[in-house]
Amino acid sequence: MNVSGNSSNIVPISKGEIAGLAIRAICFFLGIFGNIAVVVVLVRNFKKTNFTLQLMLNLAASDILCLAMLPLWICNLLFGWTMDLHLCRFFCFVTLTAVHASVFIVTLMSVQRYVMVLYRPQWSRLGRRGERGVLGLVWVLAAALAISPAATYGIITGDGSRPICEQVFRSEEQKVGVLLLETMAMFVVPFSTMLVSYLCLHKKVSAKALGSHQRLAVLVTSIVVTFFIFWIPYHVVNVMIIAAPLEPVKLVQRVAFRGPRRVVQGIVLFNSCVNPLLYAFNYRRYRDEQPGTEVNNTQISNDSS
Template identity: 45%
Template structure:
């Protein structure tokens, strides 16, 4: 996530820059005020249950709430940076970047695993049951390990220049910058969203064949998860694509490149705040899901009841 400052913004209209800073700060502040208590409430509600009553989906929601809390706790740092520039030094720049990207990648991977787990658990129940508790724990740990790996490129390229008040991405060449942006977009959006869409589309086709699964609330929940992920993440990666195009045009179309890169920098301040909105919205979607998981439809047989509950995200 390219935050806040860039050397290319210096030629922008100061009023335009101030408007971007103010909008970004307001969005970030609202996300922190609303999202932190809501995510903490989700943690408390789930943890109050007996560990023996927690299924893998609830553990994933714990994971999601934890990643959202980690993400939102970094918000005050970014608000201060938006308004006053970076004055916290190189080490804090690296640390804040690591915590932010770790939480965002863990969030994306958790949502993706929710979709894949639901697909396998409904259509290939025996395959999932063979995974066992140890396998489920391994999957939860794998989310954070993989998130750390994906975060490494962002931490390696984020730095504070000598005499500068900017914690920003610094690369040795345009090719390196393009590579980092492509990696971020492919692994942070394209691959996870593709996995979600394939899982949900395949599941939807199979589920519609049986009246047992025709549940409007479940359909709304599944749709809301995918739509929220798409809406709040695609603007970020559109900005990355614009950055890539601007860099690629630098030699052949220098004026067009300069214009793209200048306005991309200010737009980034606003659209990259959308990822925090996603962390703020998550607890409301998944708190509803948690309530659905705990419900036991009385009209279903034991076998039908078990399978129906396994479909609830």
């Protein structure tokens, strides 16, 4: 979709956009090297039977894919979009797929840790094929949910202004549908799932049993807290845009939608930089927590009965 108009359709780079660009650049250099280091460490310790390790590798892969797109979007904002509409939407689709996959894998890791502690025999019934199926489903779902928002991107041009690959809403219904789906799929459902897993783990495992797995408790807590901190600003802006009528949104696209939203999008990317510290570099500390060192199932059964 090409949207043409007068120069008022495109504004100069604002302070918010400059801040967003700076955050993206920082995230690119920190996140790329951090996640590559994660991949190197995990590949050296790779075991096909260890699903936690497979999740971490997929998380690092999704973060690398997302961060690798950043130079493209930085150039888009600084110099304009030099490719066609199809590539604009394609690269948006790739970026959004990676972001969705990262969120879903983080959520799955929280659920898996909860299930492995409390219901290890039931999880074991999945087998390797089942675990691969779960991972494949995560990526398929991530790609499916990226199609709709990617289709809303177009090349916006103005007289004497640089063309930019930007999200454009054709109607009120499209705006509400796309942003509401994004907020539900990438925040409400994942965060609720992580929070419920966290609370259930603490409720069903006694303080004595959980005390022997204090690092696991800290890790699960950090998952929930950091996800909330990095994602809540972005979705607050989404809700503000959803609540606004369509005509004012045209103004918001030039002010809040283009400035502050650049910043909160950049904040979200910090999650991809922090993920290696939260998961992979902690893997050495709990990788030995296999069947013989997990919370004793008999004790859990007695605690929850």
